[in-house]
Amino acid sequence: MAEIQSNEGGGKKKKGGSKQKKISVHVDFTPMVDMNMLLITFFMLCTSLSKPQTMEISMPTNDNKITEKDKDAVKASEAVTLLLTGGDSVFYYTGQADVKDYNSLKLSSYKADGLRAFLLKRNTVAVNKINDLKEQKVQLKISQEEFKKQVSEIKGGKGTPTVIIKASDRATYKNLIDALDEMQICNIGKYVIDKITPGDYFLIRNLRNKGTLSQGSSK
The missing domain is CATH 3.30.420 (Nucleotidyltransferase; domain 5)
Structure with missing residues (x-):
């Protein structure tokens, strides 16, 4: 915290007989450090970190038994x-x-x-079906889990x-x-x-x- 210290000694006299007072100000930043640490801890605990997104890739098999x-x-x-x-x-x-x-x-x-x-x-067929599912999900007719399941079935279905x-x-x-x-x-x-x-x-x-x-x- 800030402290004001007054030093009356050694001052020169002004005209009229009054002395000039020297005021020294000392600011203690220790409480600010404590507050910054509390804020950093608060944001670390309350902030949700971004999760990495992955892409599934189907790679060719190395099975020699496949003709x-x-x-x-x-x-x-x-x-x-x-x-x-x-x-x-x-x-x-x-x-x-x-x-x-x-x-x-x-x-x-x-x-x-x-x-x-x-x-x-x-x-075209799969795209239209998936767009219909998106509309149903927006209207809360199907859950997110059901949406993902049906989309996976459509993408892997026949004719795609x-x-x-x-x-x-x-x-x-x-x-x-x-x-x-x-x-x-x-x-x-x-x-x-x-x-x-x-x-x-x-x-x-x-x-x-x-x-x-x-x-x-x-x-």
């Missing part, structure tokens, strides 16, 4: 393969790669009218696309994150990260050499 036939079990009508080659562009094709048909490979981008529009159209993400040596970490973000935005529940194959490189190389890249959007 090539089992690996190709995904229906061609449901499979979509993304080829990340760096930059702002992304290649994709549906079904299995057809090295004889260069135009089966499409060129798109990470913009809203590019890859996202294409995936939303492929996943299975997306295979393949990154080349030129792809960046940002390209992979952008592709994974699109999976969440488009409500894609079945997707894996796999290695790019020589056949995929063959398609990209020949398309670039021939200059026959076809721009894909929501088609």
